[in-house]
Amino acid sequence: xxxxxxxxxxxxxxxxxxxxxxxxxxxxxxxxxxxxxxxxxxxxxxxxxxxxxxxxxxxxxxxxxxxxxxxxxxxxxxxxxxxxxxxxxxxxxxxxxxxxxxxxxxxxxxxxxxxxxxxxxxxxxxxxxxxxxxxxxxxxxxxxxxxxxxxxxxxxxxxxxxxxxxxxxxxxxxxxxxxxxxxxxxxxxxxxxxxxxxxxxxxxxxxxxxxxxxxxxxxxxxxxxxxxxxxxxx
Numbered sequence: 001x002x003x004x005x006x007x008x009x010x011x012x013x014x015x016x017x018x019x020x021x022x023x024x025x026x027x028x029x030x031x032x033x034x035x036x037x038x039x040x041x042x043x044x045x046x047x048x049x050x051x052x053x054x055x056x057x058x059x060x061x062x063x064x065x066x067x068x069x070x071x072x073x074x075x076x077x078x079x080x081x082x083x084x085x086x087x088x089x090x091x092x093x094x095x096x097x098x099x100x101x102x103x104x105x106x107x108x109x110x111x112x113x114x115x116x117x118x119x120x121x122x123x124x125x126x127x128x129x130x131x132x133x134x135x136x137x138x139x140x141x142x143x144x145x146x147x148x149x150x151x152x153x154x155x156x157x158x159x160x161x162x163x164x165x166x167x168x169x170x171x172x173x174x175x176x177x178x179x180x181x182x183x184x185x186x187x188x189x190x191x192x193x194x195x196x197x198x199x200x201x202x203x204x205x206x207x208x209x210x211x212x213x214x215x216x217x218x219x220x221x222x223x224x225x226x227x228x229x230x231x232x233x234x
Contacts (some may be wrong), residue, residue, distance in 0.1 A: 005035040008110060012036055012059050016110060017083060017172045021126035033116040039103045046101040052094060054111030057085035061107020062184055067099045077145055079165050079188040083173025088131050091117050104184045137169050154191055158199035159227035161189045166218050179215040
């Protein structure tokens with residue numbers, strides 16, 4: 001992907017949420033440093049043990065953040081839809097990655113060089129507030145992910161996983177419709193595509209979502225957050 005990097009288009013720059021929080025001279029420096037890359041499914045955007053060189057964001061497509069254990073099993077930490085920027089903790093500490101990030105389909109990924117990232121931390125109040133909010137939301141995201149891992153009811157797992165992907169603070173490019181296939185959602189949730197299909201049909205019947213061609217529209221986000229297994233109270 002590094003060999004496919006290029007300058008971002010004006011439309012791609014407009015989709016980067018934190019640029020609007022910068023002062024004009026800060027924005028000019030950031031825009032001059034930003035690059036984007038066209039990533040194919042299976043490419044590595046980040047890889048365990050590799051040094052951090054960029055702070056990354058998703059312009060188009062869908063990525064997954066995961067890690068493999070000693071038995072070769074993959075644990076998925078999060079899905080990363082459009083508008084999501086990630087890896088700020090690793091970038092702040094300048095430490096090697098402890099996770100892999102790969103596209104589930106053809107995606108466009110933006111990168112801010114690590115030195116520019118730290119320059120903005122040193123000079124921009126708006127950027128610092130954005131990164132601080134990111135870290136706070138990320139903490140909540142991973143706590144929720146641990147809770148989801150302990151849920152045995154498939155319908156609840158799918159509901160909570162969808163709710164996480166519709167986080168308006170972390171993923172500003174999603175809006176009300178998430179472009180995702182049932183197979184991609186199955187990868188993120190850790191269920192079969194058939195079981196994910198059954199869960200989506202159930203959630204649609206409850207009025208929480210509407211299944212659309214190539215994606216899912218959320219109708220009641222709070223209902224997804226508060227979804228519980230039958231026979232249990234929220």
